[in-house]
Amino acid sequence: MAKTYIMIKKPSSVWVSQNMIKEKIDANYMHYKFINLLDCKLEGTKKDFQSMENGLLIDTLTDYTANGSFESLDNNVKYTDSKGIPFIRIKNMSEDGLVLDDLYYIDNDSYRFLKKSKLEGNELLFSKTGAKLGLAMVFPSNFGKASLADNIFKVVYKSEYDVHYIASFLNSKYGKLWVERLSQGSAQPTIIKESFRQIKIPIPSPEIQKYIGDKVRRAEELREEAKRLKEETEDLIINKLGTINLEENRNYSSAFISSGKIVERIDSEYYHLKYLKIEDELNRKGYKVKKLGEVCTRIFNGRTYSTTDKERKYCNVGVGELGDWFVNKSKEKFINEKVDKKYCLKANSIIWGNAAHLAKYIGEKVNIVLEEETVIPTTEVTAIEPNEEAIDPYYLFIFMRTQWGYYQIQRTVKGMTAHSYPQDISNILVPIIDLTNEELEVLKNNVITSYKNELNAKQLIQQAKQDVEDLIEGNFDMSKLDNNYTAESRC
Numbered sequence: 001m002a003k004t005y006i007m008i009k010k011p012s013s014v015w016v017s018q019n020m021i022k023e024k025i026d027a028n029y030m031h032y033k034f035i036n037l038l039d040c041k042l043e044g045t046k047k048d049f050q051s052m053e054n055g056l057l058i059d060t061l062t063d064y065t066a067n068g069s070f071e072s073l074d075n076n077v078k079y080t081d082s083k084g085i086p087f088i089r090i091k092n093m094s095e096d097g098l099v100l101d102d103l104y105y106i107d108n109d110s111y112r113f114l115k116k117s118k119l120e121g122n123e124l125l126f127s128k129t130g131a132k133l134g135l136a137m138v139f140p141s142n143f144g145k146a147s148l149a150d151n152i153f154k155v156v157y158k159s160e161y162d163v164h165y166i167a168s169f170l171n172s173k174y175g176k177l178w179v180e181r182l183s184q185g186s187a188q189p190t191i192i193k194e195s196f197r198q199i200k201i202p203i204p205s206p207e208i209q210k211y212i213g214d215k216v217r218r219a220e221e222l223r224e225e226a227k228r229l230k231e232e233t234e235d236l237i238i239n240k241l242g243t244i245n246l247e248e249n250r251n252y253s254s255a256f257i258s259s260g261k262i263v264e265r266i267d268s269e270y271y272h273l274k275y276l277k278i279e280d281e282l283n284r285k286g287y288k289v290k291k292l293g294e295v296c297t298r299i300f301n302g303r304t305y306s307t308t309d310k311e312r313k314y315c316n317v318g319v320g321e322l323g324d325w326f327v328n329k330s331k332e333k334f335i336n337e338k339v340d341k342k343y344c345l346k347a348n349s350i351i352w353g354n355a356a357h358l359a360k361y362i363g364e365k366v367n368i369v370l371e372e373e374t375v376i377p378t379t380e381v382t383a384i385e386p387n388e389e390a391i392d393p394y395y396l397f398i399f400m401r402t403q404w405g406y407y408q409i410q411r412t413v414k415g416m417t418a419h420s421y422p423q424d425i426s427n428i429l430v431p432i433i434d435l436t437n438e439e440l441e442v443l444k445n446n447v448i449t450s451y452k453n454e455l456n457a458k459q460l461i462q463q464a465k466q467d468v469e470d471l472i473e474g475n476f477d478m479s480k481l482d483n484n485y486t487a488e489s490r491c
Contacts, residue, residue: 034181038174041472042200048471048478049204055197057166060156063128063193064148066116076113079104085111088119089149090127093137095171095461096330097223101365106147117148124155124163126170129190134179136170138163140220153196161203164213168464169201174472202472207481212471215464219457226453230325233446237398240433244281246274246407275411278404282431293426295391296384300422301354302377303343307333314339318378319353322365326451327375329458335376344373346385348393350400352409354382359418363409368397370451382425391432394443399430 042051055061067073079087084105092099111118121141127133129151139146148154157163169175182195203209282289293299305316312334315321321331345351352366369375377383386393399405405428412424435443470476 029181038177042202049202051200052203054199054201057157057161058155059158061193062116062154064117064150067114077110079106086146087149088146090132090151093135096458111147114147117154119146119148124167126153128153133189134176136167138167162209162213164216165209168212169468172465172468204471211481212464212467215460219460222453222457226450229446229450234398282429287431289429289431292428292430295387297387298385299426300383301379302381304378305335306337308336314376316378317375319380322367326367343376345369345375345383347372349383349385350397351377351381351383354420355380356418359413362413362420363406366401392440394447
């Protein structure tokens with residue numbers, strides 16, 4: 001007897017065999033789309049894989065709350081935004097790997113208390129609730145000490161299964177369907193441990209698992225190389241400029257300011273000692289200093305358009321699309337109407353957010369746009385276009401990311417709702433430092449290579465998911481394995 005009989009495309013009822021019902025008889029679980037797209041597909045008609053319940057593959061499944069009661073967790077876990085042991089939250093997760101923005105930390109005592117949620121590398125992290133429900137990623141093996149926050153499963157798989165392959169499946173459309181099928185609740189959908197164990201995962205040969213998993217591992221390597229190049233680039237400029245302690249004299253209740261320094265603004269925050277200290281330090285170091293408006297051809301806020309999920313030529317980049325160094329390609333919003341090309345960015349334009357609910361976030365993420373005339377910033381994003389005859393754009397980009405640039409952006413913030421405007425941005429002071437041709441070439445190459453690495457990493461992640469879907473649908477090209485073996489032999 002067949003397991004399912006579906007008489008029409010969208011049946012009002014579905015006949016299922018007794019052995020399919022088991023403990024689950026709710027209508028959602030038995031919805032025809034799940035039976036068609038999961039139960040039927042995962043039978044492996046071409047016998048390239050067998051389906052196994054996730055629970056059979058798992059060695060350890062735990063989470064933050066496994067460490068004790070809520071009361072004991074409250075009493076023993078102290079976290080802060082200052083340096084310590086990284087405390088990985090859902091917002092630090094993405095398909096592309098760890099997101100280190102807004103990272104929280106815990107102290108050593110808290111880390112020792114959280115024995116069951118320590119992260120050592122190669123664990124699968126799975127978001128069990130919230131907007132990122134069902135998101136899977138593999139925690140990097142070379143990250144160092146870290147601990148897991150609430151609402152994330154920590155999963156250690158048996159050694160015979162490739163965890164990077166499993167992550168690709170869980171992030172595929174079929175993995176998402178399983179999460180939709182097994183989640184509970186409407187306002188805040190959640191998947192519990194028992195349900196997570198029930199997810200059926202296609203297990204192909206070790207060779208296929210490795211082939212797909214290797215793409216994810218290669219993506220990790222590319223991201224790590226990009227991270228190293230970024231650090232090298234920022235260190236080059238910081239070593240030239242030096243650092244400055246802006247917290248000194250923070251308890252002063254007043255300061256004397258010459259009339260020559262008072263411009264159109266007379267609010268006290270603008271004349272805070274930390275900002276005046278930047279000016280004084282730049283002058284003390286003897287740099288030739290120019291205003292940002294003198295080394296840029298344009299400084300402007302963008303325009304917000306109606307957007308679509310379908311890819312068009314132009315994308316509207318807002319604060320939410322700003323990444324670490326580069327625009328987050330997975331979050332691009334494409335424009336659904338005719339554009340005013342004066343808002344299109346030229347290559348090597350530099351952008352950052354100009355509005356936020358908290359002033360400290362303005363200028364926090366400075367990005368460089370390397371593509372020519374494909375990006376239009378929203379009204380909440382400021383764009384500067386460097387005059388490449390007056391200043392090197394890659395140096396200016398890194399400078400704006402240093403404390404010298406960030407605190408000057410902060411100085412421009414006005415209003416109760418925290419906004420920054422081009423006329424104020426144009427007064428930011430930029431030191432013109434001596435850089436050799438070799439150093440300038442390093443800056444350029446490091447920025448461009450980092451961008452390409454991150455772009456290639458994203459593409460590899462998408463390819464791995466597509467390979468999983470092709471496998472399930474019977475479209476996986478087995479010759480890829482031979483080609484991959486040949487390529488590895490040549491290396």
